Amino acid sequence: HADLAMYSAKEAGRNGLAFYHAQLSEQVVKRVKLESDLRLAFERKEFVLHYQPRVSVQTGKIIGVEALVRWYHPERGLVFPDAFIPICESNGMIRQLGKEVLDIATKQQAIWAQQGQPISVAINISPQQIKHDGFFEEIVEIVMRNKCNPRLIELEITESTLLGNDQQVHNFLSAVESMGMSIALDDFGVGYSNLIYLQRFPIKTLKIDKSFIQGLEENKALASLVVSMCQLMGFTAVAEGVETEAQMKWVAEQAIEEYQGYYFSKPLPLAEINQLLAIR
Ligand code: C2E
Ligand code: MG
Ligand code: MG
Ligand code: MG
Numbered sequence: 001h002a003d004l005a006m007y008s009a010k011e012a013g014r015n016g017l018a019f020y021h022a023q024l025s026e027q028v029v030k031r032v033k034l035e036s037d038l039r040l041a042f043e044r045k046e047f048v049l050h051y052q053p054r055v056s057v058q059t060g061k062i063i064g065v066e067a068l069v070r071w072y073h074p075e076r077g078l079v080f081p082d083a084f085i086p087i088c089e090s091n092g093m094i095r096q097l098g099k100e101v102l103d104i105a106t107k108q109q110a111i112w113a114q115q116g117q118p119i120s121v122a123i124n125i126s127p128q129q130i131k132h133d134g135f136f137e138e139i140v141e142i143v144m145r146n147k148c149n150p151r152l153i154e155l156e157i158t159e160s161t162l163l164g165n166d167q168q169v170h171n172f173l174s175a176v177e178s179m180g181m182s183i184a185l186d187d188f189g190v191g192y193s194n195l196i197y198l199q200r201f202p203i204k205t206l207k208i209d210k211s212f213i214q215g216l217e218e219n220k221a222l223a224s225l226v227v228s229m230c231q232l233m234g235f236t237a238v239a240e241g242v243e244t245e246a247q248m249k250w251v252a253e254q255a256i257e258e259y260q261g262y263y264f265s266k267p268l269p270l271a272e273i274n275q276l277l278a279i280r
Pocket of ligand 4: 186187
């Protein structure tokens with residue numbers, strides 16, 4: 001009996017391992033396919049931007065948009081950034097993708113301005129892009145080439161970009177700021193940085209993470225505290241992820257300047273954002 005028990009335990013272990021290997025290689029195959037599809041995506045121009053309105057709480061008018069990248073995959077259809085940005089960040093492709101996003105977004109900003117719609121465009125930037133020497137020169141080149149107004153460009157960075165208080169990051173942010181661009185800190189409140197630390201950087205706006213807005217029913221006091229801190233330190237507050245009337249009401253009560261969220265509009269393809277801008 002003891003032998004039998006030992007035998008089956010061994011078998012089970014072996015099968016478990018085999019199962020584990022099968023799963024692992026399936027993951028590896030998927031990942032390799034995804035990376036080679038991503039490489040093709042650049043050549044085939046499969047990346048597009050969708051634009052989500054950023055709205056003034058006071059006037060209810062659109063003051064800008066956030067550019068959010070999408071991948072139109074030939075077989076999978078519309079792919080959202082959470083499914084490929086982390087991969088691009090880990091294999092270095094984010095630099096090329098980031099450049100493409102900057103190029104499309106700044107071109108579009110110039111087109112809107114020409115059409116009499118001088119709205120601001122916010123662009124998400126990964127830490128790896130900023131940590132690469134030469135990124136500032138790349139931005140200058142793209143902005144000049146596309147004849148875009150840097151005063152209407154906002155770069156959204158995350159707290160992980162600031163970790164370590166790297167002098168190079170500080171220099172980069174100061175340089176883009178002196179070009180006229182502004183800096184927003186995305187997903188504020190879920191990271192590690194404290195406000196005193198944030199004040200060292202030329203950051204204008206804090207985007208209050210959507211988890212606070214969506215957690216309002218459970219913890220209003222916490223969300224209020226985060227907003228108050230932000231305002232006391234002189235940052236402009238933007239509420240992310242506003243979906244309901246009740247959330248909208250709270251945002252207005254807090255004297256938050258701007259908001260984004262499904263309550264006003266989801267991120268939209270160019271044709272649809274153009275329609276919305278025309279009637280604004
Ligand atoms: P993010 O910059 O914080 O963008 C906000 C995300 O929240 C977007 O997801 C947007 O669609 C979603 N959102 C907006 N309003 C609401 C709402 O009312 N409710 C809910 N539940 N969600 C809402 P998306 O487009 O899937 O983007 C996810 C993240 O991917 C972005 O978060 C950003 O970190 C990253 N990302 C997107 N585009 C780029 C890009 O061009 N470059 C880089 N580096 N990252 C990007
Ligand atoms: Mg963002
Ligand atoms: Mg965010
Ligand atoms: Mg995010």
